[in-house]
Amino acid sequence: MPDYLIDPMPPQLSAALVAKLQRVETATVGHSRHWGFMDRGIQPLLRGKRIAGAAVTLAIPGQDSTLLHHALGLLRPGDILVVDRLGDDKHACWGGGVTIAAKAAGAIGGIVDGPCTDLAEIEDSDFPMWCRGMTPITTRLYNLGGTMNRPISCGNVPVSAGDVILADESGVLVLPVAEAEAIADAAIARQERGERNQERVKAGEKLGDISGATKMVLEAMKAGT
Template sequence: MYVIKDMPDPVPKEELDLLIEVETATVGHWRLFGFMDRAIQPLLPRRRVVGTAVTVGIAGPDSTLLHHAAGMLRPGDIVVVDRLGDDKYACWGGGVTVGVKAAGAVAGIVDGPCTDASEIEELDFPVWSRGLSPITTRLYDIGGGMNIPVSCGGAVVMPGDAILADESGVLVIPREEVRAVAEKAIAMQEAERHDVAKLRRQRLGELSGASAKIAARLAGMRL
């Protein structure tokens, strides 16, 4: 059975323009949820992308729905694929990459392996996955879901959520929180740039406050 729901509204461009300035690791300084499992890693180095989540849920050896979904994508979309626990079959390879890139999508996130790494590299299309597999899916027409809530790397992804993916990992942000998260992260990154300059003149423990905490603890132990 297939469950195919309407395409989500795109995340506003002005919010994505803010979010592209953000590093996932900056958000990781205060936010504990929305991050996908760290095993989902970029296939191409030094890429950062943002976009609107279009979700696909497909099981085992079947990728019929993913092929269909490629024809429904829009510029700025990021395809998020829930493999429903499968870690054997690669649903994403060179052919899928050509299709989704032609539609204007900016990245693929797969909770499972992909294949055809050299082709994906040649196409210069960012993909995050759980590594590589030589065993591919087929068009078995088993079924699946599109634009439904999915789980990818342990993170809940709703269609229309914002996705931020870079060399450190993948972050899912509900669309109503994008601006607040981005503005806070950008402010932290600006402050960090000032701190880096200070580190050239001051010890790290003194600057962060760690040395003061340890000194206070040691003083208490001596009483």
Template structure:
């Protein structure tokens, strides 16, 4: 059985642009939730992309629904794949990479392995996964679901969520609070530029951060 829900509304272009100014590690100073398992890592380090979550759940060795989805995705989407715990079969390879890239998909995030990394590099398709595998899925036509809540890297993802991916990881945000999170993170990044300038001018980090005062206040003498 295949469950197909409607494609979610896409987050505004200006919010996407704002999020793409943010480092996920900066958000990590503010939030402790929303992050997918750090072992879901970038195939192309140095990429930072944001977009609208399109979710898909496919079991084990069956990738028929992922093939189907390549005709439905839109420019600006980020496809997040729940593999139902399967860490053996690579559902995303060279053909899917090309089909998703041609459709304008911003990135793929797979809670499992992928394959054909050289093709991912050649096509320049931002991709996050649990590493490579030579064992691939097949067109079995068994079951799956599109645009339902899924679990990716221990994180619940809803269709239409805002997704931010970079070399440090992937974070999923409620679109209603994504702008506030992004603005706070950007302010922190701007403050960091000032901090680095102070270091270059000779100040010491523990004096700027307050760590020296904390340690000295409780130092055993």
């Protein structure tokens, strides 16, 4: 018999936290935090998208998408489905039909540690997706088992159900819920400083003078003479 391990759906994020996270660029967090970022091979299929929400986790074996089809019926508005393909990089578990079902359930995005298919249908659905590229070879309903809302690995990062997912054009970040608000506040403050510095550069100041880089270079050169 196939082995299915399915845990309850995780708590969702508050609307206030989601709104705050949607202001944050993953690259801003990457200035100060170097862990929790998925492998850069997982890239967005649509440009200009940023999503923030709680992870619903799935692990399914290579040629099978039976549990994925079942999971689509459990998704709630605001969920982000994160799929561990257990090392498979040949078969697309996610295509046009899955996209339409996920969007109809209210999910706001999907992240697959493997390829997808049906790019035109994903684009037509305007559904944010991150994956490892495209393939025409798809999965079937082989009923091989899998896990849902258990810990997984996606993009070489551990993901637990309910973890915060922040994804945009630069990549995908996984955060513990307890740390998310403080990280968002720090990132927003950094972004606001960056915007002020950009205005100063446009007004004629040099970036190296503002950042302190020029002072560091000149002092190092002076010390070396």
